Amino acid sequence: MEFRVLGPVAVGVGGRVQVVTGKLQRTLLGVLLVRANQPVPVDALTDVLWGGEPDPRVAQKLQLHVHRVRSLLDDPDRLSFGPAGYRLLAAPDEIDAEQFGALADAAAGLEPQRAVKSLRAALALWRGTPFADVDVPALADWSRQLTERRLTAFEALYQAELACGLHEAVIGELTDLVGQHPLRERLHSLLMTALYRAGRQSDALDVYRRARDTLVAELGLEPGPELRELHQRVLVGGLPEPAPVVRRDVPAQLPAEVRGFTGRDAELAELDRMLSIEPPMVIAAVVGTAGVGKTALAVHWAHRMRERFPDGQLYVDLRGYGPDEPVPAADALAGFLRALGLDGAAIPEDLGERAARFRSLVDRKRVLVLLDNARTVDQVRPLLPGSTAGFTLVTSRDSLAGLVAREGAHRVGLDRLPAADAVGLLRELLGVRAAIEPEAVGTLVERCARLPLALRIAAELVRARPGRAIADLAAELAGRQDTLDLLDVDGDPHTAVRAVFSWSYRQLEPAAACVFRLLGVHPGHDVAEDAVAAMAGKEPREVRRVLDALVRANLVDLTPAGRYQPHDLLRFYAAELAAGAGDVDEPLTRLFDHYLATACAAMDVIAPHEADRRPKTTGGRTFDSYEAAIRWLDAERANLLAVTQHADDRYICAMSDALWRYLGIRGLHDDAFVLHTRALRASQALGDATAEANARRTFASATYRAGHVSHALEHLERARDLYQRVGNRSLEAAAWNNIGIMHWQRSDLSKAADCFRHARTIYAESGEDRMRAPAVNNLAHVLGILGRHDEAHGLYELGLTIAQDNGDRTGETKALNGLARIELEKAHHRQALNRAAAALRIARDTGYRIYEGIALRLLGAAHRGLGEFETARRHLEDALRITRAVGETDDLMATLTEQAALYAATGHPDEALLLYREVLAIENGHRDEYAHALAGAGDVHAARDEHDLAREHWERAVTVYREMGTPHADAIAAKLLTAPRRSAPPT
Structure with a gap:
């Protein structure tokens, strides 16, 4: 549970927070929270709620509001009644005010950097004035105490940030607070300190003068001794600087911190200032030539400032200038939306809708968005948050003039390192050797064009050859520059680093040189050890030592995920070497074979019943568990799609056949659409009827997920x-099954049932009984909708047996959910619980979120039928969270309808009608759920004596039910026969 009082009173269960409606409920909950875990006498509560006015019904009214508060809780027993009154049980970490206090208190004993993190987390809990929507004396004292503690926490925060050296970063926020609280001397003191340390001595003295004038005018008092002493120190320049603080940055989506980052003080300060100026600037663009250190600067600054963004750090490499295709904005947004909790069909298809959804999710959140290696402004614009709470940092070789002109971005130009910084970087990397040969270090700096990438490679070469003088290596490099062409990227002569790369490359042993070339051949963005081994034709353990050597030589980076990723300039160079050595075709063939074979092996573990339908392969990795197979596919997904841009048509079709089930399980509909589109084109180019049929079947699945049923x-x-x-009878049956699903979605249940029966017949005739579980389950579902429950139950039992016998976990989950649904129709609620619980376990094990949401909904319905309303509510809240995230419209409608039924059963007709109306508003071809919502809304209106509205909804429900041929029409028609014709007059 969450109890929120630092702002409007709200409660949260299972991650979903709702503001408490009704002033009396808010007041009652607030008073109980003030004395959480202690009994509050009935007289005290009635006095707060109704002012002690005599009212014989006051006890009954209190019980009503207590009941409503209980309905908000995860367990009604939290709010109990005893001889001493009502007591609300709440752990300290469940009340935001208590969390705030604990975090603020904990900061007092921490070093400055950790104190900042604790205090920022504490202050982030605030959403406004405590009990903002409750105005009663009983809560006023607590509100005042909390507000005072908040100001004290702000003072402690800025004191800690000043100790961290963040004087410029806090000036803006301190200025605002001083304006809001002009009599608070401590805030004036902190602002003076920040201004002085930022080199603004006169501004600091002005703050003192204004503070003195205000105190004298308002209170008739001179400033206190602390402020006066600080004034004297600022006057004589005697304010000490803070002691250095060791930072402990832990990245979220950010890449790992840059080792040995040196220099760029002016650029870092320029970025720092953007967080403090008013009005805030929330977009910065770091621009400059290749290899100049844009990403290093951006990542380093992001790590320094990540605690200023407690709501998260999002990162994407847009690959604007590498050998790969640039990442489309739509794909980048899909990744961000998944990171923010959306999945599958909940991610819109349209780019504009994705951008709007992203802006909604990060609205008013302190999020840092790092867009690395952008090529154009159009690639960036859809990825920009809409609020000023967060910050976006972009890196690019382009000047991004449009972003500056239209969005008001601040451009930070990054040139080659100044000579002093470049020398400093080499000294940092080389240590005492740089001090021994200072002139040679200067020469080497110029030979490397003062580019950080080249300097790091050169430093590693120097360290690797301890017997050679730096001057000798610099001279050798000069000779290589005379004989090698410049590496000209976008016509920029400052990228003359091929000589540095060549120099480093020639020091590699043959095995390492071969692997380096292969990294330029690989079509993906990063690569795992086993894929490199496959390209090299060696065992993974044989290439591990070589890859480690390349990492030490700064020729490839090791990512936090344990994958290998060369800089794009080095990839260009490696690809050039590979082409010259003829190391392209055979390594790629081995890589493609490895990826396809391993993908098939993973899918054989995930869906063993479909193994015969997948391409026949040899080699590749093997997997001993479902979880390991899924992890490999998740890690290699981008590469598996990337290789289909370079492989032949036959391979593209095979990869589509291998991956379609995985992409569906993970809800990766964008990737499915791209891959199966390529497969369809490839199959048509081949003139292969079977390949084209497979591609059309898988492409249809992606198209259906996008909402295009026709x-x-x-x-x-x-x-x-x-x-x-x-003559492929088994896959013909699969096509018939999928055609039936399309008719089902169109609410043509009769035609859908005929298709499922036809699929079953073909499976039986072709001896493919083990493949018929989907058709059996789908037929059972349609028969269940049509009211033929006994037949449906028998088919689901058959489908369950088939799925279990053949390792079809998807089919097993679907059958168990179906059986739970039939048991509910028969009012066998305990049996439904058991079936749905079993389905939930499998859905969670397999990561199939669609079926997890369905199982939770069915559990909620079963508990409602048993009268266990609180448990039902918890399951339905979880189900709704998943179905909204996954975006399956029919499941969302069903969950909302079940929640509405729960509200109606527990005496909340207004809430029930709101949910029914939401279902009716999103009706999208799912006619059965639409009709259920109409019928349920009619029942609620009838219970409220709103008979005209009840009849209207029932009549519409009967029409839809009869169009579908379901038996529910007769029950609703019977209600119409006995319902009054006119609503009762208002009273």
Whole structure:
């Protein structure tokens, strides 16, 4: 549970927070929280709520409001009644005011950097004035105490940030607070200190003069001794600087901190200032040539400031100038939305809708967005948050003039390192050797064009050759520059670093040189050890030592995920070397074989019943568990798609056949659409009817997920015809099954049932009984909607057996959910609980979130049927969270309808009607759930004596039910026969 009082009174269960409606409920909850875990006498509560006015019904009224508060809790027993009164049980970490106090108190014993983190977390809990929507004397004292503690926490925060050297960063926030609280001397003191340390001595003295004038005018008092002493120190320049603080940055999505970062003080300070100026500037663009250190600067600054962004740090490499295709803004947004909790169909198809959803999710949140290696302004614009609470940092070789002109971005130009900083970097990297040969270090700096990337590579070469003088290596490099062409990136002569790369490359042993070239051949952005081994034709343990050597030589980076990623300039150079050595075709062939074989092996573990339908491969990795297989596919997903941009048509079709089930389980509909589109084009180019049928079947699945049922149906019918032509009866049956799903989505249940039966017949005739679980389960579902529950129950039992016998965990989950649904229709609530609980376990084990949401909804419905309303509510809240995130419209409608039924059963008709209306507003072809919502809304209106509205909803429900041919129409029609014709007059 969460209890929020630092702002409007609100409660949260399972991550979903709702503001408490009704002043009396807010007041009652607030008073109980003030004395949490202690009994509050009934007289005290009634006096607060109704002012002690005589009222014989006051006890009954109190009980009503207590009941409503209990309905907000995860367990009604939290609010109990005893001889001494009502007591609300709440742990300290469940009340935001208590959390705030604990975090603020804890900061007092921490070093400055950790204190900042604790205090920022404490202050982030505030959403406004405590009990902002409750105005009663009983809560006023607590509100005043909390407000005072908040100001004290702000003072402690800025004291700690000043100790961390963040004087410029806090000036803006301190100025605002001083304006809001002009009589608070401590704030004036902190602002003076920040201004003085930022080199603004006269501004600091002005703060003192204004503070003195205000205190004298308002209170008739001179400033206190602390402020006067600080004034004297500022006058004589005697204010000491803070002691250095060791930072402990822990990245979120940010890449790892840059080792040995040196210099760039002016640029870092320029970025720091952007966090304190008014009005705030929330977009910065770091621009400069390749290899100049844009990413290093951005990542280093982001790590320094990450605690200023407690709501998260998002990062994407847009790959604007590498050998890969630039990342489309739509794909980058999909990644951000997944990181923010969305999944599957909940991620909109349209770029504009994705951008709008992203802005909504980060609205008013202190989020840092780092957009690395952008190519164009158009690639960046959709990724910008809309509020001023967060900050966006972009790096690019382009000047991004449009971003500056239109969005008001601040451009930070990054040139080659100043000579002193470049020398400082080499001294940092080389230690005592740099001090022995200072002139040679200067020469080496110029040979490396003062580019950080080249300097790091050169420093590693110097360390690797302890017997050679730095001067000798600098001279050798000069000779290489005379004979090598310049590496000209976008016409910029400052990128003349091929000589440095060549020099480093020639020091590698043959095995390491070979692996380095292969890294330029790999088509993805980063690569795992086993893939490098496959390209090299060696065992992984043989290439591990070589890769470690390349990391030490700064020729490749090791990411936090344990993958290898060369800088894009080095990838260009490695690819050039590979082409010259003829190391392209064979390594790529081995890589493609490895990826396809391993993907098939992973899918054989995830969906073993479909193994015969996947491409026949040899080699690759093997997996001993479902979890390991999924982890590998998750890690390699981007590369598996990337290779299909470079492979032949036959390979593209095979990868589509291998991955379609995985992409569906993970809800990766964008990737599915891209891959299956490529497969369809490839199959048509091949003139292979079977490949085209497979591609159309998988492409139809992606098209259906995008909401285009008619388009998907066309592809499925074409696939069915092609399977018939080539005589593949098993996949013809699969096509019939999917065609049935399309008719089901169109609410043509009769035609859907015929398709499922036809699929079953073909499976039986072709001896493919083990593949028929989906058709059996789907037929059972349709028969259940049509009211033929006994038949449906028998089919679900059959589908469950088939799925269990063949390791089809998806089919097993679907059958268990179906059985739970039928048991509910028969009012067998305990049996439904057992079935849904079993389905939930499998859905969570497999990561299939759609079926997890369905199982939770069915559990909620079963508990409602048993009268266990609080447990039902918890399950339904979890189900709604998942179905909103996944975005399956029919499941969302069903969950909302079940929640509405729960509200109606527990005496909350207004809330029930709101949910029913939400269902009716999002109706999108799912006619059964639409009709259920109409019927339920009619029942609520009838219970409220709103008979005209009840009849209207029931009549519409009967129409829809009869169009679908379901038996619910008769029950609703019977209600219409006995319902009054006119609503009762208002009273």
